[in-house]
Amino acid sequence: MKKTNKKYIFLIALLIFSLVLSFIGNVVITDRKLTPPEMLIKDSVLFVVKIVSTPFNYIKDKASEAKEKDNIYKKYETIKQEAEKIEMVNAKNRELSKELDEMKTLLELNNTLAEESYLNATVINRNIGYFYNTLTIDKGKNSGIDVNMAVVTNKGLIGKITKVSGTTSVVKLLTANDSNNKISVKITVDDKDVYGLLSSYDEKNNVYLVEGISENIEIKEQSLVTTTGFSQYFPSGVYIGKVKGVTKDNFDLAQLVEVKSDVDFASINFVTVLKREAKKDE
Template sequence: MPQFFMNKRLIILLVSIIVLVALIGFSLRERSKLTWPEQFVKDTTGWVQSLVAKPTNYVAGFFENLQDLTNTYEENKALKSRIENLASLEAEVQELKKDNKELRDVLDETKTLRDYDPLSATVIGRNPDRWHEMIIIDKGTLNGVKKNMAVVTANGLIGKVKSVTQFSSTVQLLSSNDPKNRISAIVQGKTDVYGLVEGYDDKKKLLQVKAIPSGAEIKKGQTVITSGLGDVFPKGLMIGKVVEVKQDQYGLNQTALVKPGADFYDIKTVIVTKRIMKQADETDTTTEEEE
């Protein structure tokens, strides 16, 4: 009798293993439809997951929205402060413009070094071998473009007209390492400091403003603009921001490394600045290449 029960248990065990293996194989094979037990288990699991996930997501979303509201409040507070300052600056600028106009009317002087006529142009050519040196634009002598005119983008100065044909012009970029490519500039501050944009640091991607007197106080973040004293470029064109200042090898002058406002790599449209104020005769200028 005990032997019979032992055999019976063994048979049941073997049958259970066979059924289990069959079920596993049945489950693993590719099927277009699930069996009703599988569907029931899957639907039940999905319903339970949805039941748990919804309140969990709601709670998590509540705290996330609360954090967003806090951040928005702080940003709104900062923006309000900036808007108030901006309104104050705009009012001050308007007053200065009014005073400036009145003074110019009194002096009967209507033109300044800042005045220029903008001429928009599109970049139509760029040599991959000289990518950081030259671009070609679709405006030429027929549009009033002349050699040495300043060329800018919405973010700042990019270079000057190097040569002109009737229908196109070649623009030399500030990132070109041509030693003759010099531009008269001003480092703005409590006292304006003059220097020359001369050279480009390829590794740091920074312009070099040289010939700054050693006693001049230059700080990081100061704005560099064109001076307008080279008799070709208008005054006030954005060049960039000072990021570093160093003494030259003799200690007589300083060199400011300036991050350009414009992107020299990706240039699609530009503006050629046609200066309004009459230029001096070439015989009156001592440095033909300095703008």
């Protein structure tokens, strides 16, 4: 009798565990929208966190400012050199955008995947819970942010918005090894674009892995990797990183390209959200 009871208890425990797992799986993996009570709790608590952290962040900023003052002359020289080139780049940019507009008119294109506006935000908390690879930023629905918008830093693409409340948003980083998170990318080799899929992140070597590239294409080291704009979410031409090396996949059929990002994912403090403009004339 006791043995049968134990069996039942074990079965019930297993059933409960499976139910809990499927519930958690459904909540964590699917990019569901936050409910109004969740938004309210999240916004209120993070508002308090933001207020409390303000003086500490101020001190931190001042400390880093003081540290940066040591290298100020060196930076000035570099910026001076860059500034001399900027007029030339601006002129070229103006010319290119003019050409692009003309071509769009010619082809009757009302919307391209490269059109976006920018919104800067500050990181409120970073990767709490260690394994989630997420950031929380201080801008949300009220600032026009929506789910699936691309997020970048000045050193390249870092991820996309997965959850939005009134005043905060959650950014899922590209370092999260999520099978639903594949991004279409292009590698520029000698003025030609080679297309592939950014599929995962190798945490040990700090590189992204790009798959789906045919064996007979030679990929050079230091080639630029950017987004294609083919996906529904990421605009085209967003910088991701540079090719670090090339290996073969498990079946020796395709190349696996290792891409090194310039972004330091461990200490991101400020980000920019690329708000997609759905420009439609008709």
